[in-house]
Amino acid sequence: MLIVALTLIQAMVAFLATLAGSWLAFPMVISSVASTVVATWGVLDVWVTRQVWNQRHGVVSVPSSTARALRRERRRARRQARATERTRERIRGRIRRRGGAGQLSHP
Incomplete structure (x- = not known):
């Protein structure tokens, strides 16, 4: 300068x-x-x-506020994915305990 x-x-x-x-x-x-x-x-x-x-x-x-927002969005998406996976596991566990509902007992 x-x-x-x-x-x-x-x-x-x-x-x-x-x-x-x-x-x-x-x-x-x-x-x-x-x-x-x-x-x-x-x-x-x-x-x-x-x-x-x-x-x-x-x-x-990238301004830090933008970077923070992106991190926040990624965390939210990860939490949502984990919650969805837990719900699926819960449903699978219930189906197994009921003896495999939805499956034919006789082929």
């Missing part, structure tokens, strides 16, 4: 020197162009480095 701020200040000084007709105008414009290239390189370097770090370390860019 410091490089970008200095580049903007330098570009403004080059513009004002050009308007004033100062002999510093040409060197300032040349150095402003070079500074713009350096500032762009610096910003891209920071951006790419952050992207690579996030990709390597598996950072999920």
Whole structure:
């Protein structure tokens, strides 16, 4: 950010020197162009480095409230699945105790 701020200040000084007709105008414009290239390189370097770090370390860019809601929903689904399975087991147990209701006693 410091490089970008200095580049903007330098570009403004080059513009004002050009308007004033100062002999510093040409060197300032040349150095402003070079500074713009350096500032762009610096910003891209920071951006790419952050992207690579996030990709390597598996950072999920999801707000924590959204992540919490997703966890809550998964827990609710697991509880529901366990309750459904318990109900099925209970029904199977009752059928077994009754002697296999629903099955023919004679083939």
